[in-house]
Amino acid sequence: MLYVDPYDKTASPFGWHSSDGKTFSEETSGNNIIVQENHDGSEIDKNSQKAFGGDELVFDYQLDLDSANVEDYFQASATNVFVLTNKLHDVYYKFGFNEQFGNFQVNNFGKGGAGNDPVKVLIQDRSGSNNANFATPVDGYSPKMRLYPFTSKKPEKDSALVNQIMIHEYSHGVTQRITGGPDKTSCLSSDESNALSEGWSDFFAIAMELNSTNTRNDSFKMFEWLYGDMARSKPICSDTNVNDLTYNSLSYSSKGRLECHMGGEVWVNALNEVLWNFIEKYKISNDVSEGEITSNSEGNVLAIQIVIDALKIQPCNPTFLEARDAIVLAQKQRFNKKDLHCFIWKGFAKRGMGVNAKPPSQEGDQIVYTNDFEIPEECQ
Template sequence: MRRPDGSLAHVWDFLLEQADHSWNARISIATGGVESLVDRRWRSGDYAPRHRVAADEVDGPKSAESSSSSKLQRRLSYVAIPITWQDPREGFEFIVNPESASSPYGWVTANSTAGNNAIAFKGSQAGVASETSPYVFAYSFNGTADPRVPQNVGAAIVNAFYVVNSIHDISYIYGFTEATFNFQDENFGRGGQGNDRITISIQDSAYINYADFATPPDGQSGRLRLFIYDLTHPDRDGGLENDIIAHECAIGIATRLTGGGTAACLQSRISRGMALGWGDAFAEWLEQTGAIADFTLGSYVTGDQRGIRSYPYSRSPAVNPLTYQDGPPSADVHLIGEVWANMLHNVLAALTDNYGWSDNFLVDSSGPSGNVVYMHLYMDGLSIQPCEPTFITARDAFIQAELNRYGGRHYCVIWRVFASKGLGYGAYQDYVNEYSVPPGC
């Protein structure tokens, strides 16, 4: 391993699992001393609002020709919050057959919320939600009732299952596949280790006002835990806020893609903070509609329209003033993430302004539209960036991804955005804002 001072240490690398922790311990072979001890369970913040809420602010592709070819995809329907919507305030829809070719087995392999990509449950993996009628998962959500009543529990399990599977299929067409260490039990001979679908624990009893995702190496299941929030009356369920679920899943994606499936390359303070930023940026990308409006997370579960971050993600420096100088290693990891996510918000806005918006971006990853280009560069950049990325090396990987895939068509547009946030061509690791762009831009 590389130490913070740049020196190298020969280590034993252990993964130690506990109920609330997934410890990655690196022990010096030479001395037996602990070189590093990092919890791989990503705690994405306590999801309590950054501001105290007054009472009047509370919101009321290979075909399946294999030994497994008998497991055919079935047409299923789900009552859930559509993947491009944020939370129950926008409503639920009856969603018919959302599974895609990215999931040759479909999402369900029996008659419950369990399948090749994910299993969603309450309490234990036996606590899955069953079909309410043949091929249909339709639990009625009552927002005025406690989230723990049976119908609301079922609604949350089904919604989280739908969202996680949707993210599997969407991220797949942008490059997060079996060969790049995604989360699936059966990998169809396409590479990767398999046996690592995401486990989704709804209304987990470990905490309140919280969500987390543990990402072990390829071949071991990612573990998503979603909790109850007691910041409103009645309480609210994290399994019903799509941006929280997407944020957590995206941390798993970033952790697997960076470093080639080892899940060991986002452990420094800076890279862990940036992972939180990638999580926010992915959640936002799913829920934007083309105009790239200001974006907040966590407003439903907290009952605070300002959400859980210091500022909305915004094009306007008056709304979000964060720049490169706000993200040094001494900063809180959530602030580091906010700095990076706001830069990515502005990259998405600039690409969309210049190259348009595709309404089919969740099912078609081809074409020149700005939101499609953005997600390709997001995924490609994660795959090629070095272990323990910094703002500078992550920026360089994003730009190199553009050169690799598009040959520089968007090069200056992207550079101008990073420069506008202090991460310019001449920026160094000293976290001093620098606003220049490369020659020719």
């Protein structure tokens, strides 16, 4: 399928290939995103090959996943990344990640923010392997996403073809820019907030890819195609027989520290409970970019909006409980609906972050997070 003019006219008023409406790139570059290869593994920020669409901007390339090397289908991969990351720019704009909050654009159209900071995406990046990452400087300086080949099996697999991993990485930039404000880079640097960052990125990847065939007890194995299994210790799943992680699972040796991906698993499973509590009443949107956001929007739309709102009001370097409380407050400020309020509390309480949960304490040689499963009186 070829998409014609898929950009959102509010988020990207000149389209995806122009910053001023006068000059248009014929490659995978524009106001929001620059996608290029790093086949030689250079660590130097340079101008390298991009996919080419010509003056008609037609990006239509063959893809052969049986090719021995990912470089063989560079143009197809670059096109996929350019479309998805621009789509993410436009979707997050709808949910409130705009110029004022430090989104990633060359031209901010006089709407605030610093500008001149499109995301630079290096794909088929031979400076690493079997991973991906996203570096987020302050507003006005371009973030960089690196998508490495996965080389542990033959043929190689290209992370540039896995939308879930790109949503995860791009979302790191969103949460980093919003939390504490776009002029800071250290507001997700504590152990707990770093873990929250991983959990949010998984949550957005799940909530945006849901469709009406999904059910509450589905298991989500993050990046399964790349890893051959999954990149997490357990599938993300509301069924506690499949995933039993709770607040107490954050406990660790006082000689060590909280590992961010393990902590992120706890957080995303709590958010997943809230998400499905919403969906059971408000159903699923197959495309979260469509329609206006109201108190009666689909459950995944409501959940994304409330989490984005919470990022804006939570403190710098939030704890799990502070991030939870920000979500509760964000719902009150935007929708103020009792059912959503209680869906949030019931979701967090199921994973041990009920109303009486407290910060961790040291017990012997352990830092212990103690579960609480209580919900507020108004929700009983």
